[in-house]
Amino acid sequence: MADRSGDSIIVVESLTKVYAMGETEVHALRGVSLEIAAGSFVAIMGPSGSGKTTFLDILGCLSRPTSGHYWLKGQKVSDLPETRLAELRNHEIGFVFQNFNLLSRADALANVELPLLYDGIGRRERRRRAREALEAVGLGDRLDHRPNELSGGQRQRVAIARALVNQPSILFADEPTGNLDTQSGQSIMTLFRELHRKGNTIVMVTHEAEVAAYAEREISFRDGLPVKDICREKTTDQ
Ligand SMILES: Nc1ncnc2c1ncn2[C@@H]1O[C@H](COP(=O)(O)OP(=O)(O)OP(=O)(O)O)[C@@H](O)[C@H]1O
Ligand SMILES: [Mg+2]
Numbered sequence: 166m167a168d169r170s171g172d173s174i175i176v177v178e179s180l181t182k183v184y185a186m187g188e189t190e191v192h193a194l195r196g197v198s199l200e201i202a203a204g205s206f207v208a209i210m211g212p213s214g215s216g217k218t219t220f221l222d223i224l225g226c227l228s229r230p231t232s233g234h235y236w237l238k239g240q241k242v243s244d245l246p247e248t249r250l251a252e253l254r255n256h257e258i259g260f261v262f263q264n265f266n267l268l269s270r271a272d273a274l275a276n277v278e279l280p281l282l283y284d285g286i287g288r289r290e291r292r293r294r295a296r297e298a299l300e301a302v303g304l305g306d307r308l309d310h311r312p313n314e315l316s317g318g319q320r321q322r323v324a325i326a327r328a329l330v331n332q333p334s335i336l337f338a339d340e341p342t343g344n345l346d347t348q349s350g351q352s353i354m355t356l357f358r359e360l361h362r363k364g365n366t367i368v369m370v371t372h373e374a375e376v377a378a379y380a381e382r383e384i385s386f387r388d389g390l391p392v393k394d395i396c397r398e399k400t401t402d403q
Contacts, residue, residue, distance in 0.1 A: 182389075199391060367380075381396065
C-alpha cells in the first residue's frame with residue numbers, strides 16, 4: 166500500500182500546510198500533487214509567500230504537512246515517527262540554505278565532517294570523506310579556513326560539500342544563490358549542473374529566472390499551488 170515506486174523519487178499527493186496564527190490560519194499549501202523523477206534537476210519558482218520554502222521544507226523532512234501524503238523513494242514518509250525522519254534526513258537528504266548555516270567557529274573540514282560525526286563514523290574516515298567532498302567542490306586548498314575566512318561563494322561550496330558528504334539520494338536547496346553576487350551565483354549553478362550530470366537529483370527554490378534556467382524542469386507556485394510546470398529539452402553541453 167505504501168509502496169509507490171517507479172521512476173519517481175518523490176511523489177506527493179494533496180499536500181496541505183496550514184499555519185495557525187492565533188485566531189487566523191495561513192494556508193501556505195493548498196493541496197499539492199506532483200512527482201519528481203530520479204536524476205532530475207528541478208527549479209521551484211514563484212512570488213514571495215507562494216509556499217516555496219514551506220514545500221521544500223516538507224520535501225526535505227524539515228517539517229510535516231498538515232494533511233496529504235509524501236513518498237520518498239517509495240517509502241511513505243508523511244507518517245513516519247520523528248526518529249525515523251531524523252535518520253532519513255541524515256542518509257537520504259542533503260539540504261543547502263540561502264544563508265549557508267555553517268558553524269562559524271569550525272573550519273571547512275570540520276563543518277563538512279559534521280553529518281558523519283552524527284553517524285558515528287571514525288575520525289580518520291570522516292576526515293578522508295570530508296576532504297574528498299571539499300575537493301569535489303573545488304575547495305581542496307581551503308580545508309582549514311573558517312567561514313569568515315572564505316568568500317560567500319566558497320561558504321556556499323562548503324555547505325554543498327556538507328550536504329553531499331553522506332551521498333544522499335537528493336539535494337534540496339532553498340535560494341542557494343540568494344546571498345551571492347552574480348558571478349559566484351553562476352559558479353554555484355555550474356557546480357549544480359555538474360552534480361546533476363553525475364546523476365544527483367536536485368530540487369532548488371529560486372526567484373531568479375537566470376538561475377532557474379540551469380534546471381531542466383520549472384514548477385511555478387502561486388498561492389500555495391503549482392500553476393505552471395515546464396520541462397525543457399535536456400540541456401546539452403554549452
Ligand atoms: N512558521 C510560519 N508561521 C506562520 N506563517 C508562516 C510560517 N512560515 C511561512 N508562513 C506563511 O506561509 C506562506 C508561505 O510562506 P513561504 O515561506 O513558504 O513562502 P516562499 O514562497 O518561500 O516566499 P519567499 O520567496 O519570500 O521566501 C506565507 O504567507 C508566510 O507568511
Ligand atoms: Mg522562501
